[in-house]
Amino acid sequence: MMGTPVLQIDGLAVRYPGRGFRKPPTTVIEEVSFEVGRAETVALVGESGSGKTTIGRAVLGLTPVSGGRVLLDGRDITRLTGRARRLLAPDLQAIFQNPYGSLNPALPVGRTLAEPLLAGSSRPPGEVRQDIAELLRRVGLPEDAADRYPAQFSGGQRQRIAIARAVARKPxxxxxxxxxxxxxxxxxxxxxSLLSELQSTLGCAYLFITHDLAVVKEFADRTLVLQNGRIVEEGDSVDVCDRPRHEYTRRLVAAAPVPDPDLQRQRREQRSLQLSSGS
Known part of the structure; x- marks a missing residue:
């Protein structure tokens, strides 16, 4: 990893206040540290509730941080709010799970894509229209998609629109x-495939949050495995998926679906035998 990492997480902690009289706080993330290099893809994997989404939200400023630091391109952004947080938009963007929920259904796609392009600028409309057409082409959609609404697209097409919006300002x-x-x-x-192509073209880095180890092995450069808010294993994605060291990672790998139905059935039967024997 050469130069200053694009993202540095140093001793990150997220704790939510306890509910009720004298209830202790709930720790979601505890002492998590890692880096993401430029044009690198780092995956965060773990079961539901492991804390992976909380880390992403902390980087985006959507979840209060209780301890530690978040640095973007060497700058401490841990507790930025308001206008200072909005000024990060050219460098920091997000793509969420539900593309329909992240797009305004009342706006045509062209208006949605124009918003990041026009933010803080007074560019001529013709130039913005050209950029919108180029964004749509880049994500594999026709130019006339700019005049249509999110409900007129399939789920995959809507996610392409969300990706186009995220890369509009080359974060x-x-x-x-x-x-x-x-x-x-x-x-x-x-x-x-589209995300990989855009990364090669634009040089952006990805913090990729997922529970799908099959995706991680093929897509991410490095993988961090989270359990109960802590990193229990990290390394090259192929090594983590094929040669897991931690027992929790081995359980995740064993539980991951495989395309071969016979192999999948054998794995289910093996897990059932292990559970019945108490091993």
Whole structure:
């Protein structure tokens, strides 16, 4: 990893106040530290409730941080709010799980894509229209998609629109929070291929949050495994998926679905035997 990492997480902690009289706070993230290099993809994996989405929200400023620091391109952004947080938009963007929920259904796609392009600028309309057409072309959609509304597109197409919006200002880092989990296998593969192509073209880094180890192995450079708000394993994605060291990671790998139905059935039977024997 050369130069200053685009993202540095140093001793991050997130704790929510306890509910009720004298209830202790709930720790969601505890002493998490890692880095994301430029044009690198780092995956955060773990079961539901492991804390992976909370880390992404902390980077985006959507969740209060209780301790530690978040640095973007060497700048401490841990507790930025208001206008200072909005000024990060050119460098920091996000793609969420539900593309329909993240797009304004009342706005045509062109208006949605124009918003980041016009933010803080007075560019001529013709130039903005050209940029919108180029964004749509880049994500594999026709130019006339700019005049249509989100409800007129499939789930995969809506996610392409969300990706186009995220890359509109050529950010340094994109938080990808389960961006393919709502898509079928074919559409998922196409979306991942698009993200890889855009990364090669634009040089952006991805913090890729997912529970899908099959996706991680093919898509991410490095993988961090979270359990109960702590990193229990990290390393090259192929090594983590094929040669897991931690027992929790081995359980995740064993539980991951595989395309071969006979192998999947054998794995289910093996897990059932292990559970019945208490091992």
């Amino acid at each position: 340094k880092l994109i938080i990808c929070d389960e961006p393919t989990s709502a898509l079928d296998v074919t559409t998922q593969a196409a979306a991942l």
